[in-house]
Amino acid sequence: MQPASVATLVSFRLVYLARLREAFGRERETLEIAADRPLTVDAIIDALRGRGGAWASELAQGRAVRFAVNQRLAGRTHPVADGDEIAIFPPVTGG
Amino acid sequence: MSATAPSSGDLHAPERDGRDHVRVQTGDFDAGLEIARLRAGRADIGAIASFIGTVRDVNDAAAVTGLTLEHYPGMTEQALTDIVGEARRRFAILDALVVHRVGALRPGDQIVLVVITSAHRGTAFDACEYVMDMLKTRAPFWKKERTPQGDRWVEARASDDAAAGRW
Numbered sequence: 001m002q003p004a005s006v007a008t009l010v011s012f013r014l015v016y017l018a019r020l021r022e023a024f025g026r027e028r029e030t031l032e033i034a035a036d037r038p039l040t041v042d043a044i045i046d047a048l049r050g051r052g053g054a055w056a057s058e059l060a061q062g063r064a065v066r067f068a069v070n071q072r073l074a075g076r077t078h079p080v081a082d083g084d085e086i087a088i089f090p091p092v093t094g095g
Numbered sequence: 096m097s098a099t100a101p102s103s104g105d106l107h108a109p110e111r112d113g114r115d116h117v118r119v120q121t122g123d124f125d126a127g128l129e130i131a132r133l134r135a136g137r138a139d140i141g142a143i144a145s146f147i148g149t150v151r152d153v154n155d156a157a158a159v160t161g162l163t164l165e166h167y168p169g170m171t172e173q174a175l176t177d178i179v180g181e182a183r184r185r186f187a188i189l190d191a192l193v194v195h196r197v198g199a200l201r202p203g204d205q206i207v208l209v210v211i212t213s214a215h216r217g218t219a220f221d222a223c224e225y226v227m228d229m230l231k232t233r234a235p236f237w238k239k240e241r242t243p244q245g246d247r248w249v250e251a252r253a254s255d256d257a258a259a260g261r262w
Contacts, residue, residue: 091232093238
């Protein structure tokens with residue numbers, strides 16, 4: 001029987017910075033998601049939240065978290081594609 | 096080790112139009128020297144506005160004995176270049192320079208330098224403030240303070256978002 005849609009495995013390079021790097025205990029990793037439709041930043045957040053613990057609490061609704069896709073600031077609805085670099089970090093505090 | 100000015104070589108790394116300068120560095124900077132370099136060889140400048148941010152020894156009612164600045168290599172330079180580019184589109188400026196330090200800093204140390212040159216002062220003041228407001232909310236830097244009670248990440252301020260929002 002033919003499935004309604006075929007999921008393909010897409011791979012993202014994740015980068016964690018500052019307080020979130022410490023909370024997650026890692027600086028970067030590769031995340032693979034089986035997707036049957038175009039994905040946005042939200043899909044990555046959902047996948048990470050599913051790990052529970054610090055992932056669920058730091059990325060919970062209402063927490064101040066910022067994202068960059070391929071090193072440009074991006075919102076949660078920004079599209080992401082195979083091979084993209086997605087950075088996750090707290091609001092910036094330079095200057 | 097005493098602070099030394101960067102060699103002229105890294106100052107003149109050509110940007111897209113050969114005039115905008117953005118640098119992220121661990122070493123200190125000399126504002127006078129940087130301004131002199133922006134002014135060199137041109138007489139069309141009528142106004143120069145500059146901003147220097149420095150490390151305070153107190154924040155949120157706690158003593159601060161040091162600061163570590165983290166950044167996102169690659170994105171940081173791109174974000175600063177974008178901010179300067181947008182400032183150039185919005186204001187009739189002649190030149191812009193942004194220098195931001197990263198790594199371990201102590202109270203009294205310089206953190207950031209913004210210099211804007213233009214024909215008239217209003218433009219220079221506005222563009223300098225614009226660049227700092229955008230840098231505070233869009234450039235990927237994070238401060239971690241050292242205090243007698245331990246290290247802590249600096250929280251972003253709503254007033255910085257408000258300042259950036261007025262542009």
